Amino acid sequence: MEECIFCKIVKGEIPSKKVYEDDEVSAFHDIDPIAKIHILVIPKKHISSLLELKNEDKELLSHIFEKINEVAKIVGIDKSGFRVISNVGEDGGQSVKHLHFHILGGEKLPVR
Numbered sequence: 001m002e003e004c005i006f007c008k009i010v011k012g013e014i015p016s017k018k019v020y021e022d023d024e025v026s027a028f029h030d031i032d033p034i035a036k037i038h039i040l041v042i043p044k045k046h047i048s049s050l051l052e053l054k055n056e057d058k059e060l061l062s063h064i065f066e067k068i069n070e071v072a073k074i075v076g077i078d079k080s081g082f083r084v085i086s087n088v089g090e091d092g093g094q095s096v097k098h099l100h101f102h103i104l105g106g107e108k109l110p111v112r
Contacts, residue, residue: 006098010044020071024063027071027103036106037075037082041068047099049088068101077105 008014009026016028019039030038043060047053053061072078082105087094 004046004096004098006040006042006096006100007046010042019074020067022067024060025067027067030102035083035104035109037077037104039071039075039103040100041071041103042098042100048097049094049099050086051088052099064101068103071103072105075103075106077103081105083109 005014009016009028016026018026018028020027020041024044025041026044027039027041030040041064043064045057045060047057068084069078072082082103085102085104086100087102
């Protein structure tokens with residue numbers, strides 16, 4: 001996906017404030033945070049949304065969630081708690097058509 005902003009971040013064409021990176025996953029600070037700590041965790045493989053996951057993506061999805069836990073430890077919110085969100089589609093608030101997970105924390109989050 002040539003126009004995908006997250007694919008450009010993965011390729012290094014757009015800078016990001018990285019928290020974690022390996023061969024399959026990148027985690028970086030959101031440029032428009034809605035919490036004191038707001039990290040995005042994305043697969044490097046372009047997948048449009050949760051709806052596009054296939055059976056062959058099981059290991060990747062498991063890896064992403066392992067890394068979400070690791071990123072929470074890196075930024076120091078593993079003990080106090082955090083929220084993980086993945087928006088799907090326009091009505092779900094998905095603004096970038098690349099699977100991503102928001103890690104929100106560092107403060108008491110509103111219960112909704």
